[in-house]
Amino acid sequence: MSGVPVYLETFGCQMNELDSELVRGQLMRLGYAFVDDPDQAQVVLFNTCSVREHAESKAYSRIGIVGKRKAQGEQVLLGVLGCMAERDGLDMLRRYPQVDVLCGPGELDRLPALLDAARRSEAASQVERVALAGNRTRRSAVLSAVQDDLETLDLSRAFDPDAEGRRKHSAQVRITRGCNKFCTYCVVPYTRGAEVHRPPDHVIEECKRLADAGAIEITLLGQTVNHYRYEHGMAVTVGGREAPQIGPGLAAFRSEIPAGKRVTTFARLLQRIHDEVPAIQRLRFVTSYPRDFGRDILEVMRDCPRICRYLHAPAQSGSDRILGLMNRGYTRAEYEAFVQGVFEVLPDATLAGDIIVGFPGETDADFEATCDLVRTLPFKNNFIFKYSPRPGTIAIDRFTDDVPDEVKRLRNNQLLALQTHTSERVHAAWVGRTVPVLVEECYAPSTAPSRTAGGVELRWESREAAPARKALRGRTPGDLIVAMDAPAGTAPESLIGHIVHAHITNASALLLHGACVPEAVAAR
Ligand code: 5AD
Numbered sequence: 018m019s020g021v022p023v024y025l026e027t028f029g030c031q032m033n034e035l036d037s038e039l040v041r042g043q044l045m046r047l048g049y050a051f052v053d054d055p056d057q058a059q060v061v062l063f064n065t066c067s068v069r070e071h072a073e074s075k076a077y078s079r080i081g082i083v084g085k086r087k088a089q090g091e092q093v094l095l096g097v098l099g100c101m102a103e104r105d106g107l108d109m110l111r112r113y114p115q116v117d118v119l120c121g122p123g124e125l126d127r128l129p130a131l132l133d134a135a136r137r138s139e140a141a142s143q144v145e146r147v148a149l150a151g152n153r154t155r156r157s158a159v160l161s162a163v164q165d166d167l168e169t170l171d172l173s174r175a176f177d178p179d180a181e182g183r184r185k186h187s188a189q190v191r192i193t194r195g196c197n198k199f200c201t202y203c204v205v206p207y208t209r210g211a212e213v214h215r216p217p218d219h220v221i222e223e224c225k226r227l228a229d230a231g232a233i234e235i236t237l238l239g240q241t242v243n244h245y246r247y248e249h250g251m252a253v254t255v256g257g258r259e260a261p262q263i264g265p266g267l268a269a270f271r272s273e274i275p276a277g278k279r280v281t282t283f284a285r286l287l288q289r290i291h292d293e294v295p296a297i298q299r300l301r302f303v304t305s306y307p308r309d310f311g312r313d314i315l316e317v318m319r320d321c322p323r324i325c326r327y328l329h330a331p332a333q334s335g336s337d338r339i340l341g342l343m344n345r346g347y348t349r350a351e352y353e354a355f356v357q358g359v360f361e362v363l364p365d366a367t368l369a370g371d372i373i374v375g376f377p378g379e380t381d382a383d384f385e386a387t388c389d390l391v392r393t394l395p396f397k398n399n400f401i402f403k404y405s406p407r408p409g410t411i412a413i414d415r416f417t418d419d420v421p422d423e424v425k426r427l428r429n430n431q432l433l434a435l436q437t438h439t440s441e442r443v444h445a446a447w448v449g450r451t452v453p454v455l456v457e458e459c460y461a462p463s464t465a466p467s468r469t470a471g472g473v474e475l476r477w478e479s480r481e482a483a484p485a486r487k488a489l490r491g492r493t494p495g496d497l498i499v500a501m502d503a504p505a506g507t508a509p510e511s512l513i514g515h516i517v518h519a520h521i522t523n524a525s526a527l528l529l530h531g532a533c534v535p536e537a538v539a540a541r
């Protein structure tokens with residue numbers, strides 16, 4: 018494979034970004050060379066997302082462009098990875114003959130073999146080219162590590178501190194794959210399969226190796242991280258190691274752990290990573306499910322200084338009726354009680370979430386209830402989505418998508434405006450405080466064309482351009498973005514990947530502005 022140029026583009030969520038990083042490491046070890054320009058690539062891979070139709074349309078348009086290249090006689094191998102490969106399967110191969118390889122998120126460990134087969138044989142059979150159902154089948158509570166090759170992919174990730182494709186100070190570690198919640202609008206339980214928890218020792222080993230490679234911030238990933246739960250002593254161990262495990266039913270979170278059972282809960286996992294990997298300065302996690310978020314987790318967050326007091330806990334709606342139709346498993350009052358509990362234990366926590374507008378049957382009154390939630394709770398930000406009916410979900414079968422697109426758009430805009438006010442309030446409360454900031458980028462204020470980073474409009478300039486004045490941008494433990502002038506006498510680039518302290522002087526809905534202060538001053 019030596020030197021075969023590959024282009025890999027990722028759509029969608031953080032889970033996909035991590036999958037792409039693992040795929041990249043795996044293919045680089047086999048000698049593939051990654052390029053930034055798809056036109057220079059002999060292998061083009063799209064790691065796709067099916068959560069909303071918009072993400073799928075974008076991927077289809079890219080697939081169309083590669084199709085044109087192939088029609089003009091170019092030798093390009095096209096692979097579609099991720100949720101669309103899982104969801105569309107053979108149908109995609111029929112409709113898009115330019116696609117050579119399909120590989121669902123549960124089969125990424127097999128990608129090199131699939132690419133190899135496709136490269137060797139233009140005539141590879143469709144069955145050979147289609148990834149099977151991955152870990153969707155609910156086999157038993159224990160997945161033998163032999164069967165669960167995906168675990169091998171996570172464990173064998175590249176730890177090269179200079180590896181392309183990731184900021185070396187910041188890394189992501191999966192703790193749970195899949196989801197068992199079956200919210201009625203969501204494809205994830207179908208594309209990523211049943212909830213499978215990785216053994217805590219595997220997670221800790223991965224964190225240690227990332228720390229050794231220079232990571233100071235780790236984000237633990239799972240669709241509902243607080244449902245992480247690993248029961249020891251029940252696994253068939255392979256080579257003396259514990260194996261990944263299918264998650265228990267929800268009842269497990271609503272009762273005490275039975276006597277005699279040894280269980281690693283999410284709280285315990287956080288505590289262990291915090292204590293056993295002290296080089297990690299910031300330990301984060303996404304996404305939290307607003308139900309079953311025990312006080313034990315909040316107490317560990319309170320007692321462990323390097324765990325970030327930041328929660329991304331999607332409310333999805335403020336209307337009980339809609340929450341019921343969504344099968345979210347909580348009422349608005351329960352969501353509010355959850356948030357109240359968070360701030361009781363962690364007064365300086367920050368809260369973010371996701372909201373869907375225009376869910377089937379959403380009336381003006383339902384929408385108003387959501388507006389009220391956004392007005393009253395201290396969300397630092399909310400990602401707001403227009404409901405998008407997804408094939409294969411419960412909602413598309415059971416409900417009519419009856420809120421007109423124009424109404425969805427208006428509600429989306431109205432909620433964004435309300436969220437802007439709430440964000441301003443949340444950010445303003447930080448003015449006058451001194452906060453630690455993990456520096457991520459240097460930028461030249463207001464000299465270069467703007468680009469969007471994490472939903473925030475900032476002005477950037479490439480490092481090569483060496484502008485006269487440079488500012489720093491980074492994040493607080495609570496994931497608030499801070500812009501500040503670089504301290505005098507320091508090369509700003511040298512601070513990237515380091516934690517500095519900033520005194521916050523003013524704030525807007527999207528940004529805190531601050532001045533760098535020496536650590537000794539910050540500590541006082
Ligand atoms: N339509 C719109 N938004 C959706 N999400 C998930 N499925 C859909 C859908 N069918 C949103 C939810 C979720 C986020 C990742 O995407 O808000 O939290």
Ligand code: SF4
Pocket residue numbers: 196197198199200203204205206240241306
């Ligand atoms: Fe989808 Fe609900 Fe699972 Fe989140 S919790 S991944 S919205 S099914």
